[in-house]
Amino acid sequence: MLGHFQLQSLNQEAEISFLQSALEVxxxxxRTENxxxxxxxQRNALKIDINAIPFNKLNKWSFHPETGNLxxxxxxxxxxxxxKINxxxxxxxxxxxxxxxxxxxGxxxxxxxxINGILHFLMQAKIEPGNINYVQLSPTLQATKSNYSRVHEGNAPLYLEYxxxxxxxxxxxxxxxxQGARFLKKRNRNIIIEVTGDIPMYDxxxxxxxxxxxxxxQIDNLINMDTRTVLSGISFGSYAVNGINLVDKLVHRSTNEESHKRQMLITALDTSAALHSFEEIISWITSLKSTYDLEVSRIPLKDVQKWEKNENELYHEDHKYFSVIAxxxxxSNREVVNWSQPIVKSAQEGIIGFIVRKINGVLHFLVQAKIEAGNFDILELAPTVQCLTGNYRKGLNDYEVPFINEVLNAPKENIIYKAFQSEEGGRFYREQNLNLIVEMDERFSQEVPENYCWMTLNQLYTFIKFNNYLNIQARSLLASVTF
Structure with missing residues (x-):
């Protein structure tokens, strides 16, 4: 379908392969429906038993006698x-x-x-202890260094050698x-490797x-967060208007096809209609990083204020944000079949949403520069609305949430995407957040607060290529975009 374009590099060849695969439903x-x-x-074939326990029943985990750290x-x-944050x-x-x-x-x-000329991805039906529905579709390999170096004394993860x-x-x-609000400067290596020969297959x-x-x-809680973050890093290339029009005609042969998909394809590939140049966006980010400070100091867990601990739970005194349980x-099919661990439990479900609108004839995403305590470099680019651990309803949060009403009250016909998606089940207990992409018309102002910026999808894909620009909530939501 896309062979009309001259390949300028191996990178462009990969981008076209990704685009071809994205268009094959x-x-x-x-079959997708199956x-x-x-x-x-896969879920029914396994024995699964996951129960909350008191902290003193944890095996090989304990609160350090001096620091109180778990x-x-x-x-x-x-x-x-x-x-401690200042x-x-x-x-x-x-x-x-x-x-x-x-x-x-990790x-x-x-x-x-x-396979038959179309790139396929080897997905794993994997159980994590915090998954809201136990089994979700995960990357081929999902392993921390402690896992793959076998600190747990179990088997090595499948496909590690690749x-x-x-x-x-x-x-x-x-x-x-x-997640910058939950992890301290945590990063993972997101990697896709293409093989050509036969490889072992497991059930x-x-x-x-x-x-x-x-x-x-589009289905609630089926694709896990680790899959979403890896796939969000895929770029589909950049083309001039003539090239985009040709792709659009080849993909959407009927003018009656879903306009949102057509518009998403255009904003994913276009390099000519962005409101802000790449250099202007870099300058905006640099200015914010120069203006705002984030001083984070590690302290003993026992010295954390307004948090309390009983035999079953570490929690905020107002029962907000999150708690830690065991x-x-x-x-039955994990490298180690039985273990115990601490896990983070959210106080309530959250909301993650992008507002989009046409500017210069191309959809732009309203991106938020957001500071979170665990960020690697002060701030990261986040969705328009991101409320994970606080209650986003009016009067129940510590602060006003810009654009929350526009996202929550959008007419049904303006909602491009809506689904509940889980947080990563290895560290977070049955946590799901409502994910939304909502389109606004020209009545929604282009003028936005200083920590917001309009960006095309093509620009967002470009920034994802580099470390520590887009946060995991933004990447996760962008993975849902279809063409």
Whole structure:
């Protein structure tokens, strides 16, 4: 379909392969409509038992006698520690809080392979202890350094060797951040490797096109966050107007096809109609980083203020934000089938939303520059609205949430995307957030507060290529965009 374009580089070849795969909503091995049933079969084939337990029933985990930090006996995996924050951003200049400290860089890796000329992705039906529905579609490899170095004394993760020794052509390789409000400067290696020969197949793995995965993202809590963050790093290339028009005609042969998909394809590929240049956006980010301070100090967990602990839970005195609980886990197909661990439990579901509107004839996304305590470099680009751990309803939050009413009260016909999506189930307990992309018309002002900026999807894809620009909530939501 896209062979009309002259390939200028291997990178452009990969971008075209990704775009072809994104446009294929049916794969070679399983029909999209049958994936949910296949996932349910994987769930029913396993023995799963996950229960909340008191902290003193944790195996190899304990509160350190001096610091009060919740730590593993090996000193690996992760710990629950305290931090103190001082900032001139927002209405609260200083506070303390618990945070997950996991300094290891883990693998989030997907194996890809061309099957009948179309790139397919090897997806895993994986159970995590915090998954709201137990089994979700995960990357081929999803492993912390403690996991793949076998600190747990269990089996090595499947397919690890393909990523550790790069047995294939690297299509994507990025360091990307985790949740800045929950993790202290945590990053994972997001990587996609293309193979050509036969590879072993296991019962809980399947090949899907990118178009199939994006279709499945319309279903609540089916595609896990790690899959979403890896796929968000995919760029589909940049073209002039004539090239985009040709792609648009080839893809959307009928002018009656869904206009949102057509508009998303155009904003994903266009380089000519952006409101702000790349240099202007860099200057905007630099100015904010120069204006606002974020001083984060590690402190003992026992010194965190306004947080209390009983035998079952570490929680905020007002029962806001999140708590830390303990779980005992039995999952029959994991590298270790039984373990216990701390896990973070949200106080309530949140909302993540992008506002989009046409500017210069092309859809632009309203992006927020957001400071969070665990950010690697002060701020990251976030969705228009991001309320994860505070109640976003009026009068119940510590601060006003700009544009929350526009997102929550959007007419049905203006909603491009709406689904509940889970946070990562290895560290977060049954947490889901409402994800929305909402289109506004020209009555919605182009003038926005200083920490907001209009960007095309093509510009967002460009920034994702570089470390620590887009936060995980923005990347997760962008993964849902279909053409």
């Amino acid at each position: 049916e794969g070679q091995f399983i 994936v949910v049933k296949w996932v349910e079969e 730590v593993h006996a090996s000193g690996k995996f992760f710990s629950i520690e305290g931090i 900032t001139n951003w927002g209405n609260v200049p200083s506070w303390t809080q618990p945070i997950i400290n996991q300094p290891e860089v 693998y989030l890796g997907i194996i890809a392979k061309k 990523f550790a020794s790069k047995k294939g052509k690297v299509l994507l390789d990025q360091l990307q951040s985790e 809980n793995f399947c090949w899907l096109t990118l178009g199939q995965i994006k279709s499945l993202l 779980v005992d886990v039995h999952i």
